[in-house]
Amino acid sequence: MKILVGYKRVVDYNVRVQVKPDGTGVSTDGVKLSANPFDDIALEEALRLREKGLATEVVVVGIGPADLTAHLRNGLAMGANRAIHVVVAGEVQPLTVARTFLKLIEKEQPDLVILGKQAIDDDASQTGQMLAALWDRPQATFASKVEIADGKATVTREVDAGLEVIQADLPAVITTDLRLNEPRFIKLPDIMKAKSKPIDTIELASLGVDVHDQLKTTHYAAPAKRSKGVLVKDAAELVATLKQKGLL
Amino acid sequence: MTERETMEYDVIVVGAGPAGLSFAIRLKQLKPEVTVCVIEKASTIGAQILSGAVIEPQPLDALLPGWRDNPPPICVPAADDEFWLLKKTGGRKLPVPPGMKNHGNFIVSLGALCAWLAPQAEALGVDVFPGFAAADTIYNEDGSVAGVRIGDMGVAKDGSHKPGYTQGIDIKAKVTVLAEGARGSLTKQLIKRFALDKDSDPQGYSIGIKELWQVPAGRVTPGKIVHSFGWPADSHTYGGSFLYHLDKDRIALGYVSGLDYSDPNYQPWEAFQQWKNHPMIKPLLEGGTILSAGARAIVTGGYQSLPKIDMPGALLIGDTAGLLNVPKIKGTHQAIRSGMLAAEHLVANDLKPAGFDAKLRGSEVMAELKKVRNIKPGFKKGLWFGMFNAAWETLVGGASPWTLKNKADWSSLHKLGQQEEPKRDYVQRELPPRDRLAGVYFAATEHDEDQPIHLHVEDTSVCVTQCAQEYGNPCTRFCPANVYEIVNDEAGKRLQINAANCVHCKTCDIKDPYQIINWVTPEGGSGPNYQNL
Numbered sequence: 001m002k003i004l005v006g007y008k009r010v011v012d013y014n015v016r017v018q019v020k021p022d023g024t025g026v027s028t029d030g031v032k033l034s035a036n037p038f039d040d041i042a043l044e045e046a047l048r049l050r051e052k053g054l055a056t057e058v059v060v061v062g063i064g065p066a067d068l069t070a071h072l073r074n075g076l077a078m079g080a081n082r083a084i085h086v087v088v089a090g091e092v093q094p095l096t097v098a099r100t101f102l103k104l105i106e107k108e109q110p111d112l113v114i115l116g117k118q119a120i121d122d123d124a125s126q127t128g129q130m131l132a133a134l135w136d137r138p139q140a141t142f143a144s145k146v147e148i149a150d151g152k153a154t155v156t157r158e159v160d161a162g163l164e165v166i167q168a169d170l171p172a173v174i175t176t177d178l179r180l181n182e183p184r185f186i187k188l189p190d191i192m193k194a195k196s197k198p199i200d201t202i203e204l205a206s207l208g209v210d211v212h213d214q215l216k217t218t219h220y221a222a223p224a225k226r227s228k229g230v231l232v233k234d235a236a237e238l239v240a241t242l243k244q245k246g247l248l
Numbered sequence: 249m250t251e252r253e254t255m256e257y258d259v260i261v262v263g264a265g266p267a268g269l270s271f272a273i274r275l276k277q278l279k280p281e282v283t284v285c286v287i288e289k290a291s292t293i294g295a296q297i298l299s300g301a302v303i304e305p306q307p308l309d310a311l312l313p314g315w316r317d318n319p320p321p322i323c324v325p326a327a328d329d330e331f332w333l334l335k336k337t338g339g340r341k342l343p344v345p346p347g348m349k350n351h352g353n354f355i356v357s358l359g360a361l362c363a364w365l366a367p368q369a370e371a372l373g374v375d376v377f378p379g380f381a382a383a384d385t386i387y388n389e390d391g392s393v394a395g396v397r398i399g400d401m402g403v404a405k406d407g408s409h410k411p412g413y414t415q416g417i418d419i420k421a422k423v424t425v426l427a428e429g430a431r432g433s434l435t436k437q438l439i440k441r442f443a444l445d446k447d448s449d450p451q452g453y454s455i456g457i458k459e460l461w462q463v464p465a466g467r468v469t470p471g472k473i474v475h476s477f478g479w480p481a482d483s484h485t486y487g488g489s490f491l492y493h494l495d496k497d498r499i500a501l502g503y504v505s506g507l508d509y510s511d512p513n514y515q516p517w518e519a520f521q522q523w524k525n526h527p528m529i530k531p532l533l534e535g536g537t538i539l540s541a542g543a544r545a546i547v548t549g550g551y552q553s554l555p556k557i558d559m560p561g562a563l564l565i566g567d568t569a570g571l572l573n574v575p576k577i578k579g580t581h582q583a584i585r586s587g588m589l590a591a592e593h594l595v596a597n598d599l600k601p602a603g604f605d606a607k608l609r610g611s612e613v614m615a616e617l618k619k620v621r622n623i624k625p626g627f628k629k630g631l632w633f634g635m636f637n638a639a640w641e642t643l644v645g646g647a648s649p650w651t652l653k654n655k656a657d658w659s660s661l662h663k664l665g666q667q668e669e670p671k672r673d674y675v676q677r678e679l680p681p682r683d684r685l686a687g688v689y690f691a692a693t694e695h696d697e698d699q700p701i702h703l704h705v706e707d708t709s710v711c712v713t714q715c716a717q718e719y720g721n722p723c724t725r726f727c728p729a730n731v732y733e734i735v736n737d738e739a740g741k742r743l744q745i746n747a748a749n750c751v752h753c754k755t756c757d758i759k760d761p762y763q764i765i766n767w768v769t770p771e772g773g774s775g776p777n778y779q780n781l
Contacts, residue, residue, distance in 0.1 A: 012291075012292075012777065014692045014693075014777045015692055015777060015779065016540075016689070016690065016692055018462075018537075018539060021462065021465075021496075021497065029321065030294075030322070030357065030360050030779050030780040031779055032291065032292045032295060032777050032779070034292075182412055183412075184412055184414070185401040185402060185412055185414040186379070187253075187414055188255060188377060188380060188398065188417050189253055189255060189417065191375075191377060192255070192375070
């Protein structure tokens with residue numbers, strides 16, 4: 001069984017995101033970038049399936065600029081067999097990503113595609129669902145447990161009411177939730193081994209994907225600043241202040 | 249337990265700062281067939297380095313001719329220098345001391361500079377590994393340094409192994425190059441083991457606390473460099489500020505306090521915040537936002553405190569050796585130079601560290617330190633003596649026949665009530681951050697809470713008894729990240745260590761008056777994630 005894993009690079013979750021002064025986007029200048037945490041979980045799950053003998057090959061896929069290679073090397077160091085780097089200069093929107101994956105699926109013929117349930121930068125949570133629709137295969141989103149047997153995936157999903165268990169015929173798309181697993185630490189010798197693993201580079205333009213953006217971002221803004229609080233001496237002053245502001 | 253994995257290199261470098269990376273680059277330039285790796289505890293290169301920073305470019309010219317055509321992302325040519333003496337309500341400009349004239353220099357972010365150097369090292373075949381902390385040194389049977397042991401990952405607070413536990417590997421090398429920055433944790437062990445400081449004065453340090461601000465358009469004059477002294481420091485505390493105008497309406501600013509201060513109630517972080525609210529500084533910042541903030545100890549002992557820097561199997565370069573030039577408040581050029589010198593020495597001597605100490609002492613690196621050796625110690629006798637002495641030493645170019653002594657920073661702390669401490673006429677602060685916890689948020693520091701505390705306090709019973717009485721727990725004040733707290737709960741009064749807040753500045757390890765705090769590396773990748781500091 002071959003597994004394709006989406007491996008997106010995002011601004012690290014520890015970084016305090018800053019909106020550019022001109023409102024055109026988020027500043028990434030000198031900012032730490034790392035793997036989307038849900039994608040690390042997706043990769044970990046694929047690796048565990050391989051370690052259980054249920055999969056034979058794990059391929060990480062990244063879509064982004066030329067310097068994405070270093071990020072994909074991390075995926076290889078974690079344990080993926082090889083990587084595919086779809087090269088594109090700017091940002092790509094979920095539908096374009098889904099269409100790109102569909103092209104790769106046609107080429108790679110995987111039995112399973114595991115993606116993060118969302119990326120922590122745009123929080124769109126759309127790619128997995130769109131891909132399943134385009135591919136016309138089952139989807140099992142927000143997985144907190146995955147079991148593969150007899151050409152079927154049994155997936156536990158975290159839903160509002162609790163846990164939902166669904167079964168899907170393979171090939172299928174699974175998107176990962178936070179509690180599915182805890183990704184492993186990368187070991188130094190594995191970083192060295194990753195250097196010799198193959199990365200296929202494909203220009204997005206060469207795939208014949210419709211890259212037309214569906215959405216236009218008008219501007220970005222930081223959340224409004226909270227106005228300064230007032231310290232009151234006692235309950236009486238509190239009541240008086242609230243009354244004065246017309247809140248009581 | 250499984251056999252520990254081992255990797256072998258000809259040379260391993262601990263720390264991907266300017267010294268370590270310059271060393272690796274130079275080594276590969278001279279001898280491409282030598283294998284070298286650089287390990288770095290920060291999760292990404294440059295995320296745990298903090299400096300002003302105005303740098304002298306000459307060593308960089310020597311290392312990477314043509315770097316000016318492809319400069320690091322933040323690199324603003326120095327323009328006007330100003331030197332201010334502040335009083336609480338005002339101040340005046342003084343003539344700029346010769347050491348602080350920056351014509352020809354560049355204002356950079358040292359973090360961004362290192363992130364720019366690392367790929368150039370990699371292009372030469374250096375393996376750079378961020379996210380791996382050198383937890384320990386390992387030794388050969390003959391006692392020489394054999395390399396380092398990487399810290400384990402996935403250890404719980406109580407020492408048990410979590411599900412993802414990954415044992416750290418050993419990296420063995422013919423030479424281990426320590427480039428950890430001021431008060432390196434492995435360097436500290438090695439200095440003790442090999443008695444490297446037996447012929448030198450104790451090392452001295454300061455703490456620098458820095459913020460990077462985005463201010464409203466029109467206030468910044470790119471390249472302008474302002475240094476100040478005076479308020480909020482009293483005349484017996486060595487303290488001064490830096491304020492560097494960058495491009496894109498950004499300003500880098502910070503405050504440096506000598507860790508040889510004597511008042512146990514002194515708070516370096518508070519002094520920095522006070523200075524920001526001075527009427528000559530505040531208008532520049534009002535309405536702006538903080539982009540990033542952090543703190544780091546600076547090595548200031550200089551010439552007379554330089555330990556022996558070679559030992560069997562290892563050598564020290566940059567600030568972990570102690571090469572910063574105090575009156576210039578610059579160490580990057582010295583770090584790069586010493587790194588290059590170490591590479592040249594190893595290549596010329598079949599990768600044998602012996603003789604590097606003599607080589608460095610005979611070089612321009614040491615000549616520069618010798619000239620200014622009496623300037624910082626002069627300030628121990630007060631600001632005015634210090635200024636007069638600095639002027640004299642500058643006039644004679646360090647040719648005075650004497651060398652003033654350095655004392656250990658921790659030993660200078662007065663006991664409470666031992667003498668009258670200066671009254672701090674502090675102002676009501678208005679600029680953010682409100683307190684240290686709000687400030688540490690801008691350092692984006694992150695430690696998995698479920699890991700062993702990386703600040704080892706040998707005997708915490710001293711805290712609520714002897715220390716509370718003698719010094720009033722100065723750790724709760726000198727730490728810029730509010731790591732140390734005395735709490736009173738069911739168990740009674742005790743020291744609480746909020747290790748997750750730590751920004752790896754090393755101040756506690758240096759200033760603790762009982763010298764029982766030992767800073768060790770946390771899990772690799774933990775700690776601050778500075779942006780452009």
